[in-house]
Amino acid sequence: MTLLLFFLQISWKPESWFGGQILERTPAGLSLVYLIGVAVLLIFLILSFLRNTRLKFAFEENLPKQVKRKLTSTVTNRSLRIWQFVFVALALTVYGFHVYWTYYADKNNEQFQALSYKDLRTRRTNAARLRGWMLDRSGKLGSALAYYKVEKDGTIDRTFALEKEMAHLLGTERGTPGLERTLYKAEADPMPEAWEILTKIKKPEEEQRDVRITIDRDLQAYVAQQLQGKKGAIVVMNPQTGDVLAMYSNPSFALSDAEKLEGYLRLEGDKMNKPLLSRATREYYVPGSTFKTLTMMSAFRAGQQDLMFPDLAAPDCYTPYKNSRPICDAGGSCEICSVSVPLREAYKVSSNQYFAQLANALGRDRMGETARLVGIAPVDTPEDALTQGYFADIWNASNKRIANSISPTRSTIVTGSKLSLYDFGLEGMGQGLAGQMTPFQMALIASAAGNMQGMLMKPRIEADVPPQMFAQILTPQQAAEVRDIMSTVTEEAGGTGGVVKSKLSGTNISTGGKTGTAEKEALVYDQKTGRLKTVTKKRKNENGELVEYQDPVSYERTDGWFICIAPLENPQVAIAVVVEDIGNRFGGQTAAPIAADVILKARELGLLGEQYRPKPQTTQPKKRK
């Protein structure tokens, strides 16, 4: 009776036996029950089979054992037994292969591991698993950069607020990963076995955490807008904390286009515009005069900031050694450059001759040292300069995967002893073998100058990691002096970046900066077909025969640069802008206005500090895009 009551009391729903909170436990538990049950039955079956020996003939009973054996074991029957044995061995061998694929292939079969991305199961589980949301620096859900949305057809899709504007940062699902694929922790084992579901998983799937990044959604959108129709890149950082506020490279692409293979191939094949390339972090530019900021910082580090160089004789050019080619100012643009001027004046008017002499006076070791401290690799030979790989360690990131996904190509300068004084002089003014600078690197240089302590902060993209120093570059006093000298370019009359001051008039913000204009050898593409332009040339092959080959046509492309910091008293933004192919104009005319607009926008968004923020009534509340 009590037994009956007991049976009535327990619930007969299998959900309640295995833990109903985790839905998967019920089928997992039941299939284990099934497996064990069938196994037990099979054992009974085999036992019954083994015990069921064949029927004996009546006459066999009294025969001696040997005779009985002879009677029953014919050659045929022995063959049958051997065959049975062979069959069991074969069956177990086949099963051994099964064991191999389950236990060893995952760990030891490299081909198999390399192809695991072809497994549709991972795609399926990934599709069903929602990543955390990506929030901008405000941390509000309302300004999420990547989130989920229910589409009209009812599907739940990952949506990006700035799909095109942040494409390089977010990264595509194929090819090199970006933040989207690295910010969220990979699940330990997305495909548990039945017994693991029963024993290990104690609570329902935990949410993947939302991640707040340092990008400002509005600023990023604005920055992207500024470069429309041009090729180039903008990097905006906070020099005090290393926060990357905006980073954009144009032309960009829409992430949804890169999802499908055809779209990806089309983007990949567009060699003229290279939309997949992040120009901000992975394209080398000749930095031009903006690089003089680094030479200047080297001078401060060496205590040589007061160095003056003797007046130059006609033809007003600096010749480092006898019979060397001269280093001149472009088109004789600088009137005072041939006379003895202090650093401050030379920087303001961007004197090539002064900085070439300064670099040679400081020497390769000192220049190389400063370069290393701001993240540039000093290398011995021009051949090494292009093979330094990516520099993930510059990032202040919580793990290596994130740093790798947005790592810049390492910028380099050549400081080897075999370099002539002429070549090194050119480097000091940002030309020649200093031509491997990424815009990101130039933003770091500006940021080092803009830091109140004279430190270079490691750039960071996750808002929740504490700021970290990369290197102490200048003393606070030196840094203040450097900033002061930088302000001559933008604030004083006759500076090359005067346009910034006029744009910022009435805002009470003073800035410092440096313009740059540089030529770079670039390939010519046909505007219509997008194909590389080539000319047919002839050369001799190994056998001495003349063969025709296609030689790409190249031209001197002029790039405009501007790096700046604002506001001068306590810089909150360090900006590097590069615009490709500006024709006959200068960096001060092309890149500097963009930087000024970005500063205005940053002010409006309150990124420069509350005291600079315009009064609310003067600006119209803008609708978010």
Place this chain on the structure above:
Amino acid sequence: MKNRASSHIVILLLIVFLTAISHYAIHYGALIRGYETSTMTGFRNIALLFLLAILPIFLARFGKFQGNWALYTSAVLLFSIGLTVQYRLFSDQEYVSKKDKAEARQEKIKTAQMHYIQQNYSPEKKQMMGLPPTEKAPVDLSKETPRPSEDSFFGTVFSGRTIIPLFAIACLIGVILLFRRDDVLEILQKNGFLLVVLTLVPLLLAAITSRAGKSIGNMTPWEPAKIPFLIGFAAILAVLYKNLARTYWGVPRAKDVIPLLFMAMLPFFPFFVLKDFGQMMVFSSVYVTLYIIAVRRLPQRFVLIGSVLLLVCVLVVGALPEDTQAKIPLLPTLAKPVKKVLPDRIQQRFHLWLDGFNPPTPETDWWKEDYDDYYKKLVEKEPNLPQMLEEDPNLQKSINVDAWFDILAFQPAQATFGLSSGGTTGRGLGLGYVELIPVSDSDYIYAAIAEELGLFGGLLVIFALITLVSAGIRTAVEARDMFSKLCAAGLTAFIGFQALVNMGGITRALPMTGITLPFVSHGGFSLITSFIMLGMLMAFSHRNSVDRLVEAELINENR
């Protein structure tokens, strides 16, 4: 636990009960993924198994069946595992449906996402997404509306999946009753050749007229032809084996060998025309088995095994991937003529077997056609592709890899990933992704078992098979005349080898051939054939027991 029908009926009834549990697990797993399984189909499966479970009562009672029940029970066990996995697959719209495939997949993904959101997202987040702002709460399946299954009583009862097993069971009973009669066996033994020719003529005609291979969907109507072929071979071997054993310098007389060889070669013609290389493989191994068992001369066995091994070597050498061949001196020159002769399909299968994760170069002749098709389709979508290929040679490599894993290697690769993801106990019924493996209800059913029931499930299948084969071999051992001995051995070898070739293909121990796993795989004619074979084995087993009983009685009477 002697060979009593009652104890086996208990085991069978427990199998029915366990299958009911497994069906419930699948039903629940489906609800988690947001769709319903067909209740009708579930009850149909249970009913079928129940019928099989109580069949021994009638066979023992009215049929006076005396044979070994282990044959029957292990076969039913295999059949029940097969029904379970088929239930899993056929209730999944993503697997079954041709038009709604993508839609069903999307719905499943969405269900998983919604469960996740419901459990984890704050009301604010839900609102931002455009969902009603509800608090975080555990998922309650009873409140959800799963995608309904297409469930109709008549549709289920009159579907092929009901009628074919019923027909197979009827065949089983019929065959048991038929083959235990002396006169039937005598007729068969005497007219073996006639039997083979009678089967061959329509088969060859059908094969030549429809070379498409599997003609009606997944049906393989030539499957039952295996049985008359086997009977014919056993019949002629039973006559000739003594003469064959008489050798002159190790070679038997031509007048003995030629009829046997002729008989052995006959079945290969239709299967060659049909390009059913798996069947040929099974046939040859069965014939070799029978010959080795029947003819008792050691040198002859060596000659035979040696020639079979040689054939296998030639095949393997011819189909080895090129980069492997390049490592061994002389091999490429040896392999060249072989490669020319071997059909493309065999070369594909061998490459998939030996080097399946490494795509062949697009120039390989048996792969070129497929690759070019794939490439053409790509070019249609992206006209700039040829130009891009010129500039970037690596691109072709990646296209080749994509093509390889989208076309030829798709199914085997997905199956191997399935094997590997199953682990020890499997993902649990209804929790794996077996629907991603094409045709995993028939050819690739072992992969489905391995994924959802794991190594453990695979072990159960292997041991059920070993039990079945052992019982079959015992039947052959106990048989008293050569014909039924060879027949029983041949049938057992057929079932056993077919299973091994199938499982070996999936686990990459052998090249994949596209034949079914007996009793487990879903299939029309293959299931019927398997049950007929089982029936014959049971009939032979019954005859053995009766022989002994009769003899015992005779002896007792004589005393």
